[in-house]
Amino acid sequence: MEGEPAASESDASARPAPRPTTSTTRRVPPRSSSSPLILAALAALALAPVAHADALQDVRAGKILRYGSDMEGGGPYAFPDPASPRSVTGFEVEMMERLAGGLGASAEFSQGQWDKLLSVLDARRFDAVVNGYEWTEVRSRDYLATRPYYIYQLQLMGPTGGSIGSWEDLKRPRADGRRWRVGVLVGSAADVFAEEEAGSTIEVVRFDGATDAMLATQNGQYDLTLQDVPAALFYKDRFPGLEAIGPPVSRGYYVIYTRKADAALRDALDEGIGRLAASGELRRIYEKYGIWNDLQRELTEFAGPIAPASGQFSARGWELLARYRGRLFDAARVTLGLSFGSMPLAMAIGLAVALGRMYGPGWLRGLLAAYVELIRGTPLMLQLYVLFFVLRLPPWVAGIAGLALNYSAYEAEIYRAGLQAVPRGQMEAALALGMSRWTALRRIVIPQAVRLVIPPVSNDFIALFKDTSVCSVITLVELTKQYSILANSTGGVVEFAAATAAIYLAMSLPLSWFSRWSERRLGAEGVKGGLA
The missing domain is CATH 1.10.3720.10 (MetI-like)
Structure with missing residues (x-):
């Protein structure tokens, strides 16, 4: 906040990151399809100690808050505005505009591939990442996370009139002996949940895009797809051959990520999310996009912060x-x-x-x-x-x-x-x-x-x-x-x-x-x- 000293890196590491209520969000998005040799060189450069200016000061001085997101199959998070195709809209877009306004800046959308956004954040091409990114233990080790701005669940979708009634039905062996093939967005919470629940009756099929999984399921190439509830609600009209199956499963948090060194910016965004939740502005945005539900009431009562990572992925090297x-x-x-x-x-x-x-x-x-x-x-x-x-x-x-x-x-x-x-x-x-x-x-x-x-x-x-x-x-x-x-x-x-x-x-x-x-x-x- 203005007039206050920026939090030190040691303060940032001492501050706990949010803990999800289940173990469904432990994986980060997949890596890039670029040359591994190039990636290794870039990673080595990223690990080198380099001094950078404070991101919050830069945002306030430049009056621009740059955030990374992905419009590809990005509804209702961030997608081309039908009323103005050169513009971007979405519930996260509107949320970031209000958060940037609270910092005396304007929000600037920066397009990137979903599974590469955190890598681009490391390269300092933007100040924060917000694109339905779930809180995970691995991410909390390498990045700072804000308080939750949305509590999500996962929705099973399948062909209209199918025989499956809920996720639990997939755990029973099929009469023909085959496994249920379930399409998911690779690296997402749905991917992790489906993999953990798979057993011998479910085959997890990973797609680079959520809409690709829905299309393949509607085409009959795969049996079912598991999606975040906001995406399932937004795209239900585009895929009329699909229907929601059973109640949503699991739950977790969407958070905004910043670099480890940018604790002051994270804290400012934290306070902004709290104000939007308390004032009812978040609810108005979510109702506009049809994604408000009773779970979101917890956002106003969230005391935070979310607990630190457990160190489960501490192995390195050989x-x-x-x-x-x-x-x-x-x-x-x-x-x-x-x-x-x-x-x-x-x-x-x-x-x-x-x-x-x-x-x-x-x-x-x-x-x-x-x-x-x-x-x-x-x-x-x-x-x-x-x-x-x-x-x-x-x-x-x-x-x-x-x-x-x-x-x-x-x-x-x-x-x-x-x-x-x-x-x-x-x-x-x-x-x-x-x-x-x-x-x-x-x-x-x-x-x-x-x-x-x-x-x-x-x-x-x-x-x-x-x-x-x-x-x-x-x-x-x-x-x-x-x-x-x-x-x-x-x-x-x-x-x-x-x-x-x-x-x-x-x-x-x-x-x-x-x-x-x-x-x-x-x-x-x-x-x-x-x-x-």
């Missing part, structure tokens, strides 16, 4: 890696399966497309050229969405097919360059000797082209290992996604980044060695210049 190495290796097998399942298909399709463009009839050449430009001109993530959500292919089929189709366009251009690098006289001589065009291609032209394209094709194969990370959007937990989950749920960012990078290196190095061996074996080194 101990941490040893505990979770099995999950890393399982994810690495998913990465290998996607890579070796898709790359041979991509090479075969690419070769066929290249041959068709060079030796096919005119109509076929035009069609294949359009295919290459379409695939190269659209993102892999969009292609995976079409295969998974529109065509409703199973995750593994959609993942392998999406990677194969995407890379086939690039392989086609590599093979076309290799075929064009073979002297035209080779084909003419083969035809003069009485060979058919297909025989000449198979025995004379293609073998020479293959020698030329070994280096770029090998490079693509290595790149494919990393691009499998995009498949996390269709619920496949490959190596990078698992790194993200483990790093953020345990706080072991550096340890898991280093381990993940080492595994990627161990998988890609043999391909580099095989490529060089193949070049020597086939004598390709002397003709590499043909692709220049």
